[in-house]
Amino acid sequence: MKYAFPDNFWWGSASSALQTEGTREGETTWDYWFAREPNRFHNGVGPQHTSTFYQHWKTDIQLLKQLNHNSFRTSISWARLIPDGIGEVNPDAVDFYNQVIDELNEQDITPFITLFHFDMPMAMQEIGGWENRDVVDAYARYAQICFELFGDRVLHWFTFNEPIVPVEGGYLYDFHYPNVVDFRRAATVAYHTVLAHAKAVQAYRAGHYAGEIGIVLNLTPSYPRSQNPADVKAAHVADLMFNRSFLDPVLRGEYPADLVALLKSYDQLPACKPEDGFLIAEGKIDLLGINYYQPRRVKCRDSAVNPQAPFMPEWFFDSYEMPGRKMNPYRGWEIYEPGIYDILVNLRDNYGNPRCFISENGMGVENEQRFIENGQINDQYRIEFISEHLAWLHKGISEGCNCLGYHMWTFIDNWSWCNAYKNRYGFIQLDLKTQKRTIKKSGEWFAATALNNSFEKE
Template sequence: MAIYKFPENFTWGAATSGPQTEGWSDKSSFSIYEHWFQTEPEKFHNGVGPAVNCDTYRKYKEDVKLMKEIGLTSFRTSIQWTRLIKNFDTCEVDPVAVEFYNNYINEIIDAGIEPYINLFHFDMPIELQNRGGWESKEVVDLYVKYASKCFELFGDRVKKWCTFNEPIVPAEGGYLYKFMYPNISDFKRAIQVGYNTIVAHAKAVESFRKLKTGGEITIVLNLTPSYPRSEDKKDLEASRIADGIFNRSFLDPVVHGNFPEDVVELLKNNDLLPEYTEEELEVIKNNPIDFLGVNYYQPRRVKAKETEVDPNAPIMPETFFDYYDMPGKRMNPYRGWEIAPQVMYDVAINIRDNYNNIPWYISENGMGVEGEERFRDENGVINDDYRIDFVKEHLTHLHKGIEEGSNCFGYHLWTFIDCWSWANSFKNRYGFVSLDLETGKRTIKKSGRWIREVSETNQFEY
């Protein structure tokens, strides 16, 4: 057993999003997920959509009280574009939504918790998706109007802003692998979506700084470090390409202000470059983030192509590498993801050495488990020791990175309360707090009591 003590003022928190917790009540319009659920409810686990979910819209006071009770010092959620804005073209706000977000933010601050407010968490308004979504430069500009409105409305109190959560996911899910609306598979369109999202991010950062409301602004990237099967040069090349597509193509522009040359060359050689302007590249160059949010769940393991690529097949990322099923890897059987806590250290050192040692924090990390009710004791508490051990193990590797100079200042678990999770709905539970779907009752899990001790002492034993 060893004691792992974290730096002074290290922040302990949790993350969630508006569309996954608030519910539909009093919304101005629907997002792509709400539209998708209405049209194809069978695509959602047990046919459960986002209409009610945690009902945080009505129960935010109860939730904030629980956040304080489990010792959180920071908390990330998002504003819903579809709730706040009544008219996307004019950016007219819904006063009821403004009141809700003001009350919610104030409640968080009054509890002594710092709000980290995100502006986009996969919830593209269906009206704007029908105009092209992130493929459209018009939608980029409308997003910047919306972001600016949020800075104006709430920037006097919110001092930690986030433009996007996991901007690669709408590109992957909606335009490559068909696990998100609009369920298209077209690599070039996915690249345009990813590029336009970075433009929207940079323009929002530019607007934030012009408004001078104070505070800092970031983006949250889900980093999936790419590991080669072997040290063979072809495996290493496959790893470099995968890392470029899925990690560096987002990390480099938001920190360094430019896209990685090897990725640009790869896209150019395969006629995959997005439509861009020099003006857009200048905005990206001139608006780096203040700090970085990193969602880490699992690594990506790859190898060199072992079969000939069909010249008639559409180009996909996997045109350039194969996935490697590493023998003996630990798995979360419920989510189908590898458990590799040692990668947390590699992330920390990569940021230290290759990204200016920018201040950063773990904005999401967590373990989804199906059927947690079986771990509920006679007092109604879920004894999720497996989650405590999962977090401890990851934190030991993060601690090592911090001890070696990586500038990490916080850790957020996904998530505070069991929340609705897109097409998976409530299949897997992630929270410090359990949610009874029938009654809406909230109950602190064992992990919630544990994190309070960690937050109070800034250390844990493992």
């Protein structure tokens, strides 16, 4: 069967500044944390060991062209542009980002630019990070500077990438710095992130720039174990906390009333100001990026909560392992292709069918050199992963969902937070010692798919 996509469909991939550029002038939380706890990072590999985009941006963009990308998402590093977060703009950073943006446009690859992809300047974290409203204002200033510097050539902006992740990692589950376990502080960080997003949107609209502004959310559909009311309620709470806590403010301009009521009943609401509601309503977006990797399967709790334990989302649900599920054993994630369709249908039916695109989808595999044949990684498993997801995406589009593109994570194997280079995701293999780039089988398949705006599948 042939799967053909709409005209002007965005074919591309996504990356981020911190994961690709290498060392920078301003220290981030990642640099600080790695210097103190290198044991937390796979094989002790830190954020200075990236895919050297800062040096190789021109040849890397040529490779994007070779893979027939018509669009590419990366981020600007706040710490590179404004090393202390609030002071002088670094002219070298301006030159670098100007060159990258100009070269992308020159090659007919539309730049999609994210303002914040987990890389808080350490100077901002030292005054409380997203717990401090002064940092919200500093971010809004940084966003405005970016719009002024690059807004004439960047027509697709994103305020945040996966804003729930620093909340989960840094303030709930101890997998990002500052390694706090405290729900109320987590809720404050999430709330201030929404305020920062809304201030950036406000600034963008005030500047009357030619493009559009959105946000990238990692949406994980919550599937109940059964239709038993207790399981359904558990899935609903998981959805409120992990999806709708950001989805509703950016698409509807307000928080779900039942989420607010739930947190209020446990005394976990962040401190709010009267004018915040107006600001959040101003933060409604033009374009939603959707990162989809895995579903969330939940059931009601079958044991009592320890009242002495920290308040956590898991007070309301347990995770559930669906029998017969398909797994990516390297990442420990379930592969569930229909989830991408379910997300689009939910947006169509419950959120007014917003303009959206798949901004990340990907498969990390360990020791990919096992699959080298004739000097090339034969990653047929990745081709199958992409084509299965695209088939469900195609179904959503054919049923009226307003999905405009598909970006894969990622372009070149890159450094991935605490996992470093444990799992490889790229269309292009990176040799860490030599920095040599070699296109994988999946890269060739994607290039053909993008060129034809279609693919065939049995």
